[in-house]
Amino acid sequence: MHGHKKGCITLTWIVALLALTILPGGCDSWRKQQAGPPSVPEVAAVVVKPQQVELTTELPGRTSAYLVAEIRPQVNGIIQKRLFREGSDVKVGQLLYQIDPAPFQVALDSAKASLGKAQANLPSIRLKAQRCEELLTDRAVSRQDCDDAAAAMGQAQAEIEYWKTAVEGARINLGYTRVTAPISGRIGRSSVTDGALVTAYQPMSLATIQQLDPIYVDVTQSSAELLRLKRHLEAGRLSKDGNNGRKVHILLEDGTPYPLEGTLQFRDVTVDPTTGSFTLRIVVPNPQHLLLPGMFVRAVIQEGIAEQALLIPQQSVSRNPKGQPITLVVDDANTVQQRLLTLDRAIGDQWLVASGLKIGERVVVEGVMKVQPGISVKVVPWEGPKVGQKVSNVSTSPVQSN
Known part of the structure; x- marks a missing residue:
């Protein structure tokens, strides 16, 4: 009798263990049947x-700069006055520097005086040459005297042309004492001050203008x-x-x-x-x-x-x-x-x-x-970026991609 009870208890424990082993699997299967087939993922596309x-x-x-002009003097002399403000805008033809014009004015006046002297001598020399031609027909003078008179008249005329050129050159040099802006634009700093000695076509510019x-x-x-x-x-x-x-x-x-x-x-x-x-x-x-x-x-x-x-x-x-x-x-x-x-x-x-x-x-x-x-x-x-959402910066540089 005691052995029969012991066998019943053992059998009960075996059945309980089997139930615990089978029950989870059965629950999972039941859950899968209730859940149905797996869902298809959703994506947004364009x-x-x-x-x-x-x-x-x-x-x-x-x-x-669109245009650049380096200002340099074209004659030797002393800067009397700088007539612009550094960093300002200047117009073409505006006076920038004034070089001492006194020696160039003297040279112009001297050339004009020499031109006047040459022009004053020409009438008498021309008349002498004309008289010589008249007297030559009467054989009152020699051919050599007439040739000398004609040569003297030609020399006087050439001297007049020389001094005319000298006057024009002196006038140009006098004009160069006024250093003006060749272009309109903004002028930079000045490399010289009043009283500075400058030379014609010097390597260092006086100032630079940039349009x-x-x-x-x-x-x-x-x-x-x-x-x-x-x-x-x-x-x-x-x-x-x-x-x-x-x-x-x-x-x-x-x-x-x-x-x-x-x-x-x-x-x-x-x-x-x-x-x-x-x-x-x-x-x-x-x-x-x-x-x-x-x-x-x-x-x-x-x-x-x-x-x-x-x-x-x-x-x-x-x-x-x-x-x-x-x-x-x-x-x-x-x-x-x-x-x-x-x-x-x-x-x-x-x-x-x-x-x-x-x-x-x-x-x-x-x-x-x-x-x-x-x-x-x-x-x-796809609905695109939402309002207020930041997008990447614009970049138009080509990329090398394979």
Whole structure:
């Protein structure tokens, strides 16, 4: 009897242990039946559509004066007076320096006196030559006397011309004592003061005048970029804008846009062998003299118009372990596929795609982290950045991507 009770207790414990082992599995199965099939992940996507885009590039450059004139004296003398304020604007023909004119006035007066003397002697010499010709017909004088009289008259005439030239030269030198501005512009500091001795055509300039309105902006562009642009134009990927193709926007050193547009004047025809770049010269209006020579600026130059540009949001692009740009697309069967892209450049908060996508394909923008290639997804339209959400800065520099 005691052995029978012991066997019943053992059997009870065995049944209890089996129930505890089977019960969790049964609960899990019951929960799965109640939950139903697994849900399909949802992603937001944009449809790739072609659009017309103006492609520009930012190039660094520096400003330089439109005209530059270095003021140098053309005669020797003492500076009597400086007649301008350093750093002021001067007009063409404005008197800048006055050199002591006294010795040049004396030279002019002396030349005029010598000219008068030569002119006073000419009538008597001319009459003597005429009388000699009359007397020669009567053989009252010799031929030699007439020849000497004619030569004396010619010498007197030549002396008059000499002194006329001397008078004009003295008058020019006297005028050079007034040092005037050859161009209009802003004059810099003076290298001499009143009482300084200056010499004609000395190496050191007295001052420098620079015309600041308009002003030049010289930027450099690599020859490789020029070749790339020409290939795109020849292939039809870009077209020229005849109306605005020469308009240039300027960004100041702190990144703020300059209010006035510039005009592309020319592209240099020579490539610098040390840098592999050439110079582009831009003429920019500068009525307020906001731009000064030597300032660093950036010029936004139009490359052309892309008629069939494909743009996708930057957040839809990631990188594979090799650093190559990739994106996820959803095919007609709502299956995710991975695409390798070639990116041209960033335009605002979007990438310009050179290759890897087709028109009409759906690119995954949101929900990338919860999907992977090969799985089915539910696609909803992407609504774009929300109000107040920051987007990336505009960058039009080409990128090298495979």
